[in-house]
Amino acid sequence: MGLLTALEGGFGDAADALVVDGRPLSREQLLGAATLVAQRVAGAPALAVLARPAAETVVAVVGGLLAGVPVVPLPPDSGPKERGHILRDCGATLLAVPAGEGAAGDAGAGEEIEALPVDLTARSGGSFAEPAGDRPAFVLYTSGTTGPPKGALIPRSAVAADLDALAAAWRWTAEDTLVHGLPLFHVHGLVLGVLGAMRTGSRLVHTGRPTPEAYAGARGSLYFGVPTVWSRVAADHTAARALAGARLLVSGSAPLPVPVFEQLAAVTGHAPVERYGMTESLITVSTRADGERRPGSVGLPVDGVRTRLVGEDGEPLPADGESVGELQVAGPTLFSGYLNRPDADAESWTADGWFRTGDVAVVGPDGFHRIVGRASVDLIKSGGYKIGAGEVEAALRDHPAVADAAVVGAPDSDLGQAVVAYVIADGPVTGEQLTAFVAERLSVHKRPRRVVLVDELPRNALGKVLKKQLLQTATRAL
Numbered sequence: 432m433g434l435l436t437a438l439e440g441g442f443g444d445a446a447d448a449l450v451v452d453g454r455p456l457s458r459e460q461l462l463g464a465a466t467l468v469a470q471r472v473a474g475a476p477a478l479a480v481l482a483r484p485a486a487e488t489v490v491a492v493v494g495g496l497l498a499g500v501p502v503v504p505l506p507p508d509s510g511p512k513e514r515g516h517i518l519r520d521c522g523a524t525l526l527a528v529p530a531g532e533g534a535a536g537d538a539g540a541g542e543e544i545e546a547l548p549v550d551l552t553a554r555s556g557g558s559f560a561e562p563a564g565d566r567p568a569f570v571l572y573t574s575g576t577t578g579p580p581k582g583a584l585i586p587r588s589a590v591a592a593d594l595d596a597l598a599a600a601w602r603w604t605a606e607d608t609l610v611h612g613l614p615l616f617h618v619h620g621l622v623l624g625v626l627g628a629m630r631t632g633s634r635l636v637h638t639g640r641p642t643p644e645a646y647a648g649a650r651g652s653l654y655f656g657v658p659t660v661w662s663r664v665a666a667d668h669t670a671a672r673a674l675a676g677a678r679l680l681v682s683g684s685a686p687l688p689v690p691v692f693e694q695l696a697a698v699t700g701h702a703p704v705e706r707y708g709m710t711e712s713l714i715t716v717s718t719r720a721d722g723e724r725r726p727g728s729v730g731l732p733v734d735g736v737r738t739r740l741v742g743e744d745g746e747p748l749p750a751d752g753e754s755v756g757e758l759q760v761a762g763p764t765l766f767s768g769y770l771n772r773p774d775a776d777a778e779s780w781t782a783d784g785w786f787r788t789g790d791v792a793v794v795g796p797d798g799f800h801r802i803v804g805r806a807s808v809d810l811i812k813s814g815g816y817k818i819g820a821g822e823v824e825a826a827l828r829d830h831p832a833v834a835d836a837a838v839v840g841a842p843d844s845d846l847g848q849a850v851v852a853y854v855i856a857d858g859p860v861t862g863e864q865l866t867a868f869v870a871e872r873l874s875v876h877k878r879p880r881r882v883v884l885v886d887e888l889p890r891n892a893l894g895k896v897l898k899k900q901l902l903q904t905a906t907r908a909l
């Protein structure tokens with residue numbers, strides 16, 4: 432059985448099996464256009480895909496997967512610094528773009544890459560042998576505490592194992608219509624939100640943007656969102672009531688605040704399922720469609736996944752509902768390593784083969800997991816996006832009027848955390864200019880939402896910036 436079982440027939444062929452931002456495609460149309468992409472990319476080292484919320488993105492991704500070429504989704508708004516790094520690092524020679532958009536040309540930082548136009552009306556036939564499970568399906572770029580994003584190699588077998596485990600946990604079948612509007616360059620929107628439908632055979636409606644109105648209008652049975660999306664839905668009673676007829680609402684990518692869980696349950700009549708995961712591990716822990724959905728808890732490990740809590744001394748901690756430790760995970764859903772980053776691999780895996788998530792958790796005697804924080808203040812989750820403080824600081828320091836910068840994630844009622852930058856300027860510059868500077872060089876979502884110009888940064892005796900102190904200052908200033 433292939434990775435994309437729904438494309439192998441047997442699931443019917445509605446004219447709108449897939450709708451992305453209003454553009455319907457049948458599975459046959461998708462397969463025909465994707466097969467042409469596959470023929471074009473076969474044998475390439477990697478296929479970069481400009482991951483707009485568009486049907487062309489899905490066609491390009493499916494084409495790469497059919498051909499067994501690792502797919503590298505590029506955030507569509509990424510600026511030259513971020514895009515140049517990703518393209519150089521992954522070694523892609525082709526960049527899939529919607530037909531009619533011309534050559535990719537200088538994709539950033541002087542990277543010349545050939546454009547591969549994706550035409551939704553194109554058709555080709557023929558089939559490809561299913562590649563080995565250990566071949567990478569994707570290289571997904573994810574932020575670390577410092578430096579540019581790292582490419583996580585996601586094997587095809589990990590995607591298949593995770594989607595099957597989630598289908599079991601959420602009773603996700605071909606009877607469902609999945610609705611979401613999440614970005615198509617991360618695990619949530621792309622692996623779960625697109626390949627999940629291709630594997631289970633469910634219809635997929637991608638709303639372009641994840642707005643409450645669009646979710647309400649899509650009339651699905653299964654909805655995915657990050658907590659920011661659910662908090663906006665819960666606050667919009669008209670939209671929320673329109674979801675009453677759904678089967679399951681699923682939240683993930685960041686902690687779902689208990690008040691949002693409760694509001695959503697009250698207005699829609701559905702207690703949301705919350706699940707936990709990471710780019711590197713895919714989704715490892717979840718509450719279940721047929722089990723208890725407990726506010727503030729992400730539930731139980733999914734089929735095949737094992738978890739353990741480890742204390743600062745490296746010793747395992749008991750599942751007693753009190754002990755707080757680092758969550759480590761193992762199982763078939765894990766990535767195989769970071770591309771070109773043996774240093775990062777060495778830091779992330781234990782000697783006995785467990786992946787260190789960097790998340791701090793508590794596990795109850797009933798096995799329910801609660802994520803209580805992150806080990807590092809330098810990894811920020813804003814609107815469900817992971818943002819490395821170091822990457823934003825480096826971008827700010829590239830500005831000629833910036834002498835130094837320190838970035839923290841301040842609590843934010845809409846985004847969970849908001850990027851706040853403390854900047855020492857040595858020339859005339861405003862906060863708005865610095866925000867725009869970061870938005871243009873990295874991705875728009877990495878821009879500071881607040882810039883505070885300061886004369887100095889708090890430092891310890893070794894000269895290291897005291898991030899926890901800055902975070903307290905940022906929190907007090909709210």
Ligand code: MLC
Nearest residue numbers: 613614617618619659684708709710814815816867870875
């Ligand atoms: C604003 N904009 C700018 C700008 N300021 N553009 C250029 N320069 C500037 N300075 C524009 C943007 O381009 C965008 O335009 C619009 O303003 C709004 O952007 P925003 O303010 O960033 O949107 P916001 O409302 O804050 O977004 C909230 C959100 C988003 C929830 C929609 O954060 C989101 O999509 N989050 C999902 C993240 C996700 O999927 N994470 C999964 C990671 S995987 P326009 O035209 O586009 O509106 C993972 C594993 C797991 O974590 O467990 O799932």
Ligand code: AMP
Nearest residue numbers: 683684685686706707708709710802817
């Ligand atoms: P990413 O690298 O973008 O895949 O983000 C992964 C991180 O998102 C995890 O390490 C967690 O910190 C966070 N995360 C994902 N889902 C949840 C959740 N349900 N509750 C709390 N944190 C979450």
